[in-house]
Amino acid sequence: MTSSILTTENVKLYYGDKEALHDINLSFPEKGITALIGPSGSGKSTYIRAINRMHDLTDGVTVTGNFMFKGKNIYAPTTDTVALRKEIGMVFQQPNPFPFSVYDNVAFGLRIAGEKNKAVIDEKVEKALKQAAVWDEVKDVLNKSALSLSGGQQQRVSIARTLAVSPDILLLDEPTSALDPVSSHKIEETLMNIRNDYTIIIVTHNMSQASRISDRTAFFMDGNLIEISPTKELFTEPKEQATQDYISGRFG
């Protein structure tokens, strides 16, 4: 495997005593889109939240294994989680802009990082909104509350908010499952737009979405990684029977 930006080895995760991830080994090459699919409760969200240490916020979660990001151990005691999350950004299922203006939302990450120069912020906000393919729709309402936008627009603004701080990795947990097909399609376009600039890991229940946009697809079940293959391969000639069953709709 050529130059992985992120490798995770022997990952186990416990909610209390319950083991929710069993020995996951996955690595991610730089750039491109990896889709994570699998039935509900298979541990997809659990896995990607472990990557940017979101589980730190929950009591009683234990993570073991090796997480190496650009040669650094994510779970080392010396890791600055704040800095880490600037490099590994995350977008959630529910579109969730802050109750501020569109502009302030996208500028948020820059401002908290200490950026004061208005011109720089302006430029980066515009760039992020363009990358997220929502600029044309919001450029005239930048000072209006982001909550007045449609759900699809809100989600793309949320993506722009994350892109504005220029992370290396973008984690998306079912970003389109709360949206209508047209909006979902726009989000997909957005992701296609930026696939060459970011390493994207997306959880999705929508298998045709995974097959449309991703380079590789990983199939999770019951806290196990069943297989990871180039997307086309996984959907046409899966190695595992379980994958075959899932993609042909036999369970899950």
Place this chain on the structure above:
Amino acid sequence: MDQIRESLLKTSVATKKERFGKTITMAALILIGLVVISIFYFVASKGLATFFTDKINFWDFMTGKTWNPSTNGSNGKPQVGALPMITGSFMITVLSAIVATPFAIGTAIFMTEISPKYGAKILQPVIELLVGIPSVVYGFIGLTVVVPFIRSIFGGSGFGVLSGTVVLFVMILPTVTSMTVDTLRSVPQYYRESALAIGATQWQAIYKVILRAATPGILTAIVFGMARAFGEALAVQMVVGNAAIMPQNLTSPASTLTSILTMGIGNTVMGSMQNDVLWTLALILLVMSLIFNIIIRLIGKKGELK
């Protein structure tokens, strides 16, 4: 066929029950409405008698600085200037709210963001307990602890605006805190998560996102606390000194609308001018609580719009 028609035309049991339920709720509603209207009517008619029956000038009343309803002044008119009490009430209300706000927000942040476990287990019950303590207890503690303490530090009698502020601060703090806690808890979890997920520190997430999202609710909590402070009678009366004079400083005896009202109402005869002016004070209190209510409504509306 006829049977079906009959059963369709007849009122069913469910409909009857529904009618019965509706009648009861309507009756309750009308009763409450009547009570509210008659309170307003009563207080307003009595309170306005000062101006219409007793011919006291409205502005003299609101801005006069001498309160001595039983004697006439040098101009031959009764000395009923309510400014000292109005000033006292507003001073104590605003000061106690100013002091209580940072404490309330700080405690609420601790309880919801920093240590939710400890907050829910220990602080929450304590605060709920404090909310329920009768005001006379606060007044009594104020009288036996706060007043002597202030006397020993600032001299004088110890009675005054400062003592009133301290007592009211303690009294409204739990109310404002628990309302602020509710507001912070209602800020969606995903605001916290998404702030952290783009590299905010916990503190940045709190004061840049959570507090901002919670601002309307926090303002409501403060106004609510002020309304409570403004209307509080007993506890304040025990520590404020009840001298109907303009407060010279924070530690000189002063008075509030409520304290003069409760002190005086038993000593006057219904229908007399001395009695009417007390009703006017009550009317001012009523109007103020109405204003506080309206402010809370407006804040709520503004919060929704976002």
